[in-house]
Amino acid sequence: MKKIILLLAILISVTINAQTDAENIKKIYDTSLSNGMSYQWLDYLSNQIGGRLSGSLNAERAVEYTKEQLEELGLDKVWLQPVMVPKWVRGNPEFAYIETAPGETINVNICALGGSVSTPALGVKANVVEVQGIDELKALDRKDVEGKIVFFNREMNETLINTFNAYGGCVDQRYAGAMEAGKMGAVGVIVRSMTLAQDDYPHTGSMTYGDLPNNQRIASAAISTNDADKLSGMLKIDSDIKFYFKQNCKQLKDVLSYNVIGEITGSEYPNEYIVVGGHLDSWDIGDGSHDDGAGVVQSMDVLRMFKETGIKPKRTLRVVLFMNEENGLRGGKKYAAEAKRKGENHIFALESDSGGFTPRGFSFDCSDANFEQILSWKPLFKPYLIHYFEKGGSGADVGPLKADSNVLAGLRPDSQRYFDHHHAASDTFDAVNKRELELGAATMTSLVYLIDKYGINPIRINQQLKD
Amino acid sequence: MKKIILLLAILISVTINAQTDAENIKKIYDTSLSNGMSYQWLDYLSNQIGGRLSGSLNAERAVEYTKEQLEELGLDKVWLQPVMVPKWVRGNPEFAYIETAPGETINVNICALGGSVSTPALGVKANVVEVQGIDELKALDRKDVEGKIVFFNREMNETLINTFNAYGGCVDQRYAGAMEAGKMGAVGVIVRSMTLAQDDYPHTGSMTYGDLPNNQRIASAAISTNDADKLSGMLKIDSDIKFYFKQNCKQLKDVLSYNVIGEITGSEYPNEYIVVGGHLDSWDIGDGSHDDGAGVVQSMDVLRMFKETGIKPKRTLRVVLFMNEENGLRGGKKYAAEAKRKGENHIFALESDSGGFTPRGFSFDCSDANFEQILSWKPLFKPYLIHYFEKGGSGADVGPLKADSNVLAGLRPDSQRYFDHHHAASDTFDAVNKRELELGAATMTSLVYLIDKYGINPIRINQQLKD
Numbered sequence: 017m018k019k020i021i022l023l024l025a026i027l028i029s030v031t032i033n034a035q036t037d038a039e040n041i042k043k044i045y046d047t048s049l050s051n052g053m054s055y056q057w058l059d060y061l062s063n064q065i066g067g068r069l070s071g072s073l074n075a076e077r078a079v080e081y082t083k084e085q086l087e088e089l090g091l092d093k094v095w096l097q098p099v100m101v102p103k104w105v106r107g108n109p110e111f112a113y114i115e116t117a118p119g120e121t122i123n124v125n126i127c128a129l130g131g132s133v134s135t136p137a138l139g140v141k142a143n144v145v146e147v148q149g150i151d152e153l154k155a156l157d158r159k160d161v162e163g164k165i166v167f168f169n170r171e172m173n174e175t176l177i178n179t180f181n182a183y184g185g186c187v188d189q190r191y192a193g194a195m196e197a198g199k200m201g202a203v204g205v206i207v208r209s210m211t212l213a214q215d216d217y218p219h220t221g222s223m224t225y226g227d228l229p230n231n232q233r234i235a236s237a238a239i240s241t242n243d244a245d246k247l248s249g250m251l252k253i254d255s256d257i258k259f260y261f262k263q264n265c266k267q268l269k270d271v272l273s274y275n276v277i278g279e280i281t282g283s284e285y286p287n288e289y290i291v292v293g294g295h296l297d298s299w300d301i302g303d304g305s306h307d308d309g310a311g312v313v314q315s316m317d318v319l320r321m322f323k324e325t326g327i328k329p330k331r332t333l334r335v336v337l338f339m340n341e342e343n344g345l346r347g348g349k350k351y352a353a354e355a356k357r358k359g360e361n362h363i364f365a366l367e368s369d370s371g372g373f374t375p376r377g378f379s380f381d382c383s384d385a386n387f388e389q390i391l392s393w394k395p396l397f398k399p400y401l402i403h404y405f406e407k408g409g410s411g412a413d414v415g416p417l418k419a420d421s422n423v424l425a426g427l428r429p430d431s432q433r434y435f436d437h438h439h440a441a442s443d444t445f446d447a448v449n450k451r452e453l454e455l456g457a458a459t460m461t462s463l464v465y466l467i468d469k470y471g472i473n474p475i476r477i478n479q480q481l482k483d
Numbered sequence: 484m485k486k487i488i489l490l491l492a493i494l495i496s497v498t499i500n501a502q503t504d505a506e507n508i509k510k511i512y513d514t515s516l517s518n519g520m521s522y523q524w525l526d527y528l529s530n531q532i533g534g535r536l537s538g539s540l541n542a543e544r545a546v547e548y549t550k551e552q553l554e555e556l557g558l559d560k561v562w563l564q565p566v567m568v569p570k571w572v573r574g575n576p577e578f579a580y581i582e583t584a585p586g587e588t589i590n591v592n593i594c595a596l597g598g599s600v601s602t603p604a605l606g607v608k609a610n611v612v613e614v615q616g617i618d619e620l621k622a623l624d625r626k627d628v629e630g631k632i633v634f635f636n637r638e639m640n641e642t643l644i645n646t647f648n649a650y651g652g653c654v655d656q657r658y659a660g661a662m663e664a665g666k667m668g669a670v671g672v673i674v675r676s677m678t679l680a681q682d683d684y685p686h687t688g689s690m691t692y693g694d695l696p697n698n699q700r701i702a703s704a705a706i707s708t709n710d711a712d713k714l715s716g717m718l719k720i721d722s723d724i725k726f727y728f729k730q731n732c733k734q735l736k737d738v739l740s741y742n743v744i745g746e747i748t749g750s751e752y753p754n755e756y757i758v759v760g761g762h763l764d765s766w767d768i769g770d771g772s773h774d775d776g777a778g779v780v781q782s783m784d785v786l787r788m789f790k791e792t793g794i795k796p797k798r799t800l801r802v803v804l805f806m807n808e809e810n811g812l813r814g815g816k817k818y819a820a821e822a823k824r825k826g827e828n829h830i831f832a833l834e835s836d837s838g839g840f841t842p843r844g845f846s847f848d849c850s851d852a853n854f855e856q857i858l859s860w861k862p863l864f865k866p867y868l869i870h871y872f873e874k875g876g877s878g879a880d881v882g883p884l885k886a887d888s889n890v891l892a893g894l895r896p897d898s899q900r901y902f903d904h905h906h907a908a909s910d911t912f913d914a915v916n917k918r919e920l921e922l923g924a925a926t927m928t929s930l931v932y933l934i935d936k937y938g939i940n941p942i943r944i945n946q947q948l949k950d
Contacts, residue, residue, distance in 0.1 A: 046642045174918075175513045177867050212918060374841070374897050376868060400644050401843060403870040430841050430897065432918045451641075451679060451899045 037469075041396055041462045043325050048458035053320055055450045057085060057313040058372070062303040062445035069300040070340040071103030071271045078296050079274050082312065082337050086278035089320050093281070096274035099350040101340040103268040104131055106300055110237060112206075112261035114247055115141065116254065124243035126206065127218040127301060128235070128263040129190060130343045131225075135235040139262030140165070140204045146251055149189055150196050162201035165259050167239075168193045169208045169248055172435070179431040180370070183210055183438075187221070194236035195225050204261060205236035208244040210435060216240045217440040220299050222343045237261055275347045276337040280319055284330035288471070289355070291334045291365040292318045292464055295341035295348075295413055302443030306434065310372030310448060312337050314427075314457040321461045329468045331363070338413040341369065345412055352416030364467045366425045366460060367411025371437070372453040373429035377404025378463060382423040386472050390423070393466050402459055404428050423472045427460055504936070508863055508929045510792050515925035520787055522917045524552060524780040525839070529770040529912035536767040537807040538570030538738045545763050546741050549779065549804050553745035556787050560748070563741040566817040568807040570735040571598055573767055577704060579673075579728035581714055582608065583721065591710035593673065594685040594768060595702070595730040596657060597810045598692075602702040606729030607632070607671045613718050616656055617663050629668035632726050634706075635660045636675045636715055639902070646898040647837070650677055650905075654688070661703035662692050671728060672703035675711040677902060683707045684907040687766050689810045704728055742814045743804040747786055751797035755938070756822070758801045758832040759785045759931055762808035762815075762880055769910035773901065777839030777915060779804050781894075781924040788928045796935045798830070805880040808836065812879055819883030831934045833892045833927060834878025838904070839920040840896035844871025845930060849890040853939050857890070860933050869926055871895050890939045894927055 048054070061068075061078060068075040079096065086094045110128055113121040128134075145160060146167040147153045153166060168189035172182035187210055194205040209219035218238040225233045239247065250257055276296060282288065294311020298304020315335045322329055338347035355362055366378075377397070380387055387407055394405050409415075410424035418424055429452070437443040515521070528535075528545060535542045546563065553561045577595055580588040595601075612627060613634040614620045620633060635656035639649040654677055661672040676686035685705040692700045706714065717724055743763060749755065761778020765771020782802045789796055805814035822829055833845075844864070847854055854874055861872050876882075877891035885891055896919070904910040 045644070049641045174516045177512070177922075179918075374899050401871065404868065432841050432922070433916050436916070449900050449903070451646075455644075455899070 037396055037466065040327060040465060044321055044461045044465065045400055045458040047321050047324050048317065048454045048461070049451065051324065052317055052454040052457060054313040054317045054453050054457045057316060058305060058309050058448060058453065059445060061309045061312065062305045066303045067300040068296060068298045068304055069104070070101040070273060070297045070343060072300065075273060075297050075339065079276055082276045082296065082316065086276065086316060086335065089278070089323055091278045091280055091319060093279040095277055097277055097351065097354065098272060098274055099339055099346050100270045101273040101346050102344045103271045104343060105266060105268060107134065107264035107266065110261065110263040112237070112259070114250060115258040115260060116250065122246070124246065125216050125218050125240040126237040126261055127220045128237050128265040129207065129223040130220055130299065131223050131267065132194065132236045132263070132265055133233045134264040134266055135204065135262050139260055140235065141258050141260040142203050143256065144247070144251060144259045146248060150192060153196055153200070158200050161197065164202055165204040165206060166193065166197040166202045167206045167247060169244055171208065172210060172212050174212055179212060179435050182212065183435060186210055190221050190238065191223050194223055194234055195228055198225065198228055198232040198234045202234055204234050206239050206259065206261070207236065209238045209241055211241060211438065211440070213436040214241050216242050217442050219439040220301060221439045235261070235263055237263060273339045275339050275351055278319055278335045280322060280329055280333045282329050282331040286332050287361055288331040289334060289360050289362045290331050290464060290468055291336050291362060291414060291417065292460060293336035293338055293413060294368045295339070296337040297340050297342055299342055299439050301441045302437070303445060304443055305445045305448050306371040306437050306443050307439065308341065308369045310453055310456070311368035314368045314372070314453065314460055317457040318461045318464055327465060331468045333464065333468065341413050348413035349416050355417065362417050362419070362422055363472045364423045365410070365414035365417045366427065366463065367414045368427040368456060368460060369411050369413070370427060370429050370431065371434040372448045372456060373433060374452045375402060375427060375429050375456040375459040377402050377428050378425045379406050379408035379410065379428055380423060380425045381408070381410045381418065386423050389470070389472070397459070397462065400455065400459065423467070425463070427456060429456055504863055504933065507792070507794060507932060511788055511928045511932065512867055512925040514788050514791050515784065515921045515928070516918065518791065519784055519921040519924060521780040521784045521920050521924045524783060525772060525776050525915060525920065526912060528776045528779065529772045533770045534767040535763060535765045535771055536571070537568040537740060537764045537810060539767065542740060542764050542806065546743055549743045549763060549783065553743065553783060553802065556745070556790055558745045558747055558786060560746040562744055564744055564818065564821065565739060565741055566806055566813050567737045568740040568813050569811045570738045571810060572733060572735060574601065574731035574733065577728065577730040579704070579726070581717060582725040582727060583717065589713070591713065592683050592685050592707040593704040593728055594687045595704050595732040596674065596690040597687055597766065598690050598734065599661065599703045599730070599732055600700045601731040601733055602671065602729050606727055607702065608725050608727040609670050610723065611714070611718060611726045613715060617659060620663055620667070625667050628664065631669055632671040632673060633660065633664040633669045634673045634714060636711055638675065639677060639679050641679055646679060646902050649679065650902060653677055657688050657705065658690050661690055661701055662695055665692065665695055665699040665701045669701055671701050673706050673726065673728070674703065676705045676708055678708060678905065678907070680903040681708050683709050684909050686905060686907040687768060688906045702728070702730055704730060740806045742806050742818055745786055745802045747789060747796055747800045749798040750795055753799050754828055755798040756801060756827050756829045757798050757931060757935055758803050758829060758881060758884065759927060760803035760805055760880060761835045762806070763804040764807050764809055766809055766906050768908045769904070770912060771910060772912045772915050773838040773904050773910050774906065775808065775836045777920055777923070778835035781835045781839070781920065781927055784924040785928045785931055794932060798935045800931065800935065808880050815880035816883050822884065829884050829889055830939045831890045832877070832881035832884045833894065833930065834881045835894040835923060835927060836878050836880065837894060837896050837898065838901040839915045839923060840900060841919045842869060842894060842896050842923040842926040844869050844895050845892045846873050846875035846877065846895055847890060847892045848875070848877045848885065853890050856937070856939070864926070864929065867922065867926065890934070892930070894923060896923055
């Protein structure tokens, strides 16, 4: 009965405010589509700065640029939060070929995986053992692996509608393949690129050796899907062909970097914090437009749109541009640790790190009660074709902010094209559509607007109504 | 009460069949994503054939190619339906410049509108009067228009979420601008391209002179959005600048062409016809990949997937590749006239002519009762993120099949990028994403599967249940 009264209270509140909310949300979408800054910011970040690997000069340029841009918005506060980040460098361009007979070689497209060690200076050449995953590798005898290059060739499942699920079903071979192959005496690892596209781009991404001793750490690289199929096809005819690759990437000492933070202080509940963010670092090949330049500029635009539309937040809104999501998550962890240390009550955090494509909705990591409240707002998004409100994960960078009582969320754009670009040289500005990017920014701003207005705890709405 | 019993009957029927339906629909999506033919067919249509203007050799090549491909599918019947189509030819590349002072010129990108007359052989040069639409033109004095080039520069409304609505709010200036300006003594018409993108592509499209006498018919061309802004900006500083353009397009006599039709004859209700189609013709600039190569190959794939999955239709399924949607609609009219003449009962027709982007759902032109039935199927589409089931228009080519008792529908893909490519040289194969195209084909096939299984009249479902 108490629950029914509560729901009724929410319903009444929603109805009273629906008109204003619909109007304000329309104003937000109009502003983004007519007068958004996301695309212009992304143009600079992608084309004037480019790839922003943690610890690189470009990453520092991106810190400076975004800080300057946030300062121009007239926020209440803009600052840098220091964080030590790993520094991995790719070195010279990688080189690889398939040798079908002595002197008979076919060049293929590879790139070192992030965190990989280099090959020996002259490269490594060996026979190849193809497996479809780590289980298949482990089922082999050590003698079948020793001295060989292990070729992980499991494809992403093309029948999964959400391509992130297809990625999730495959990425273990990239992340842990070299560690497992190293334990069995392999001399190198080649991994099929994590993409559903059939093309010549190798896709990098993070990998780990766990606590493997140095002498078991072997070089690992991604190979393009076209070349993976080539290699696999050749192996079927002649299992004795050799693969050669050479890379001289290395892990250096940690260096100082920053999360970039901007804030509009709340007028009524300044001690309730709402975070919106993306990650400022990217891989070094491509310019990181979709991953995650898009999330960065959209998050900046959320705060800008509050200023632009004149909607004054009751709670404190923060944009956080996290450093080092790709190969360490140090920025996300640091921000959460600092928030905890200061006792800041983060009621909501929203991340955009799934590309700048047409937004379809959000996934929410929260209690049933909060989800019920959020679902009551869904009709407000219908005119914008936002239909996906589901419980699920949020995002890597906001994840460490999780508390029992708060709400985390991730923007969920259309995922069909994402892995065509993810971690590859094809992640460039021209692959981003202006309107799709702007619709994402508006969708994020609208949700932040509602969370700011109503808070996340239904009890509070009830109390506001009685005021 | 009768209505409630009816609805209950539908509900029971839906529940009984939901399991099988979900399984079959999953099979359809899996087939399309793993083993679709849409992308391969579109590659040929776009890259080996190219632009397919009605009456052109390429249009005839497209007729031959698609007929051959349908014949290979083992359908029950494949044939060509003759139809006379208008033949308009573009002639030599158009040429245009802005003259800011004698000899001081800036070249701009234009293309003749489909159906336009040529300029005089040496082109036309005149002062420019800029208007934001036909109403503004009509409000002018004849003397302000006479001897001038009218420049229609109304922009598409970027705040509309469905870009087709933005197109609909602007296209009158392209379609009827030259007719109205001709009546007032103008010597030429330049129209801002119908796109939300800011770039250098002029976008063609159909226009009409109505029954205007020949001597009042003036040449009309589209200008790229970048150049439209250039021209408008210059006019603000100096209203005396001149515009020159030259084009030698012309309308020839009608020629014979064809609709391409393939059929799987229904096993139980062969006299109930279900049509799925797109249009085979396209504009001549670009290769017509999105408009409407996508709809053509998706429609072909619908019938292929019935063969591939082994689902035997109870009703007669027809794929119709309509000729001449772009500048005459003769194919659509012809097909409907023949259907009527033969007394064929077309219970359902589905058109895909909104680009090969991620499908969001359908719009339906039907009775409330049929719509209620269709809405009951919506949960079956949820796993595929298909959420948009609304009443509305269907498509130009299937429109003439409208009857009181039947259902027409249009596939509704994401519309954000559509007008970046529509009718422009940028409508090319590389702008189509394979998965997005295949998801569209699967979504169409799934709806056709349900319509075929249950029919469109709720009464019939009730009867089937009692059998």
